[in-house]
């Protein structure tokens with residue numbers, strides 16, 4: 001199933017993208033570090049329930065935050081996957097080059 005996500009980027013521009021359910025949000029940030037703990041792929045959910053529930057690996061990475069970017073309410077795009085439509089904000093890493101609209 002495909003879901004529409006409105007993505008507010010660090011440039012202040014909102015774009016609508018369509019992603020497959022289960023795809024990682026790293027499609028939007030363009031980041032996927034080796035140990036999935038760097039924190040630079042953080043994003044925030046603004047509306048809806050567009051991403052999968054927090055799993056233990058992601059929770060641990062957020063708690064160990066090596067970047068100082070993992071504030072409450074933020075998620076990691078390299079861990080979270082698409083679960084439905086909604087609106088998210090990506091404050092730092094950004095790449096829509098690989099997203100199929």
Ligand code: FES
Nearest residue numbers: 033036038039078
């Ligand atoms: S890309 Fe490093 S934690 Fe997600």
